Amino acid sequence: MNQFLILAVLASFIIGRLIGTRLSYAKQIGASLLSVVVTSAIFWFTYVRDHPSSSPGINEMWWLISIVIVSMLFYLLLEMFDPLPLGERGDRLSESRNPLARLLAWMRRQHRYAQVLFIAIRHGVGRNLAVRRTSFTDRKLAVSLRKMLEKCGGFFIKFGQVLSTRSDLFPPVFIEELSHLQENVARLTTKQIESILAKELPEPKDELFSYFDMEPLAAASIGQVHRATLRKNGKDVVVKLLRPDIIFLLRRDLDILIRFASWASRRSAWARSIGFLDLAKGFSAAMKEETDFRIEARNLAQVSAAMENSKTKVRTPKVYPEISTSSILVLEYMEGVSVKKGAALLSERGIDSRLIQQEIFDCVMAQIFFQGIFHADPHPGNVYIMQDGTPALLDFGSVGRLGTLQQDALKRLLIGFEQRNAYVIMDSLLQLTETKQEIDKEGLEQAISQLLVQIAYNVTGNSDAFIQGLFRIISEFGLAFYPMVAGVFRSLITLEGTMLQLNPDFSLLGEIKRFAKQYLSEFLPVGSVxxxxxxxxxxxxxxxxxxxxxxxxxxxxxxxxEKGELSVKVGFFSDKTNSSFIAKWIAQLLLAFVGLAFGGISIGLLYLGEAQPAEGFSVLSMFGYAGVLVSSILLIRVAIHAIRELKVDR
Structure with missing residues (x-):
């Protein structure tokens, strides 16, 4: 019996692979075990109990066939109620090939996911997501979301801080609430610091550094920064250390974050409309890059090289690649203060802070419009004012890149904005966005024209009205910015908040117009005769x-x-999307037809087999049952594919 039990579970698991399920291995094994338990109970009460004298071999064969069929039904049910959309499994971060390690990681992940889900429900996030959006419910949802992210801690707080910069997507009440999120990060112990340095540095610490301050200058969720002095040349440097447990926490929290975003998107049309799941995925990708300091070193080198030929006075720190690794980054120490305290320092030096503000703004704009690689996160902590008044950009863990087509379209967008030309703005937007439907160009141009009228008399000079209006138009007409183009707008919004630290009268729209006028000749493809x-x-x-x-x-x-031979050919199948759609569903119809045909033929064989007097199973009955099994596999496979397509469309 034990052998048949193992065989039943194995057969059920194999059937799961045959019908094309994409459930996790744990759920497949669970479905197999559940089918064995349920089928055994039903089989006992409906047949074995009333036929105790029947042949054991016949009983076990019937039992095995029943288990296989019932397991397919359980697979179908689990596919229908799977908590993650069936194309999101590639976003999971469990990369270990050790089955035991994967099992332990899965158990920890499930515990953390249950914890996050409980916190979200306790703070009313699910309830507030489900209701229709009004200003009142916006406030309730913003408060509950902020409390939930604070309670979850870790990368959830960092995700909330990133969302607080997305004034293009979230109402002001969300920005206000999420901006209150603060990280409480424990500092690494001296023993942990020594361990990281001994493991990552190419030489012993005391041979590389004549001085190393064990007290960090700053600590964050990903790592912390220490001041040191190089022994070989006496240069002051900063050493960024990656936290030793950050990779595990990153994989766990980001996986849970994506699952939570998926859950929220299923519950709320509002969450789907703002692309909450895409925001989580983008944040996940950015965090994975920021935990590899080699990427930051490469970004810094590329931005510095791009700025060499520009006229900007903004500085970037020098990197020491020979003693930097994926977990340690050694940079030039730039003595100064953050931009929050920069106005006071500039005032002491007798330097006009407005000129420095323009210098920083023009530097980032030049990176976007001329160099094609730009600092994607210029928040106040990443912009420094050195002791001599020179501005500097720090922390290049997040960098955006633009192709020449996108740069040209952004230049036209800027010219159209400066000239208040709705057609030029519309034409550039169509090149910066992607769409899956026919565009009403006249309606789009009219909407842009109305927006230009609204911002023309914006006495506050605030950019929120224009940015939110532009993103609203993009959404209404079924458009979506390419990811890096959206990154440009996020960078500019973040830069606006930073520049207000130096110049309280800073106007993003006004500075954009000034920049466009000043560099108009460089924007245009021609200048002289x-x-x-x-x-x-x-x-x-x-x-x-x-x-x-x-x-x-x-x-x-x-x-x-003249000959009457002119004809017009309409090629529906010339579109790859149309031909792929038709081919896919024809294949499914054929598969369903084959499954039904197998089922019909098999039922006929079973009828003929039962009509023949024979001991045990006849040959026709065996072929009949085999045909029923094949028919079930094919039809369940078609059903799973249909469920998967519905989930993708939803």
Whole structure:
């Protein structure tokens, strides 16, 4: 019996693979065990109890077949109620191949997920997500979300801090509540610091540094920063240390965060409309990059190289790659203060803080519009004012990159904004966004025109009205910014808050207009008469092959019209999306048809087998039961595919 029990569980597990399920291994094993228990109970009460004298072999064969069929039903039920959409499993961060380690990680993750879900329910996040959005419920949801993130701690707090910069997506009440989130991070012990340095440095600490301060300058959730002095040249440096347990916490919390975002998106149309799940995924990807200091060193080197040919006075720290690793980053120490205290320092030095503000703003704008690589998180802690008044950018863990097409479209957007030209803005937006539906261009241009009128008389100079209005229009017309383009807007919004620390009268829209006017000649593809002539020559060279073929094509078109041979071909299947959709569903229909055919033929074979007097199973009955099994597998596979498609569409 034990052998048959193992065989039943194994057969049920194999069937799960055959029907194409994507459930986790734990759920597949659970479905198999559950099917054995349920089938055994039903089989005992409906058959074995009333036929105790029947052949054991026949009983066990019936039992095994019943288990396989019931297990398929359990797989189908679990697919229907699986808590994660069926394409999100690639976002899980459990990378260990050791089955025991994976099991322990799964148990810890389930415990943490249950803890987060309980905290969310206790603070009313689910209840407030489900209700219709009003200003009152916005306040309740914002408060409950902030309390929930605070209670969860870890990367949930950092996620809330990132959301507090998204004034393009969230109402002001959310920004206000989430901006109160503060990290309470325990500092590393001296023993932990010594252990990290001994493990990561290429040489002993005392041979590399003549001085190393064990008291950190700053501590955060990912790591902490220490001041040191290099022994070989006496240069002061800062040493960033990655927390030793950060990878485990990162994998655990980000996996749970994505699952929570998925849960929230299923419960709330509002959460789906703002792309809450996509926000969580983007945050997850950014955090994974920030936990590898080699990426930050590369970003810093690329931004510094791009700034070499610019006229900016903004500095970036030098990196020491020879003693930096994925867990340790050694940078030049830049003595100064954060931008929050920068105004007082500049006042002491007799330097106009407005000029420094313009210098920093123009530097970031030049990175976006001319260099194509920009600091994506210029919050006040990442902008420094050095003792001599020179501004500096720090912490390049988050960097955005733009292609030339996106840069050109952003330049046209800026020109259109400065000239208040709705058509130019619309044309540039269509190049900066992606869409899955037909665009009402006239309606889009009208909406942009109305927005320009609204901001023309914005006496406060606040950018929120324009940014939120622009994102609202984008959403209403079924558009979505490409991720890096959205990163540009996030960077500018963050930069606005930073610049207000130096200049209380700072206006993002006003500074954008000033920058556009100042660099208008560099935005345009032509400037002098020679530039115009050269551009015209290049365009003519590109058009020359087309112009040469044009008379022949016109002649061919006239000949076809004269003979009545002109026809119009509408290619529905020329679109890959359409052809893929049709092919996919035809395949599913064929699979369902084959499953039904197998079922019908198998039922006929079972009928013929039962009609023949024979001991035990006849050959026809065996083929009949095998056919029923194949039919069930095919039909359940079609059902699972349909459920999966519904989840993706939802």
């Amino acid at each position: 020679d530039d115009i002539r050269k551009t015209a020559e290049n365009e003519l060279i590109e058009l020359l092959p087309v112009l040469r073929r044009l008379p022949r094509r016109i002649d061919n078109l006239g000949t076809m019209l």
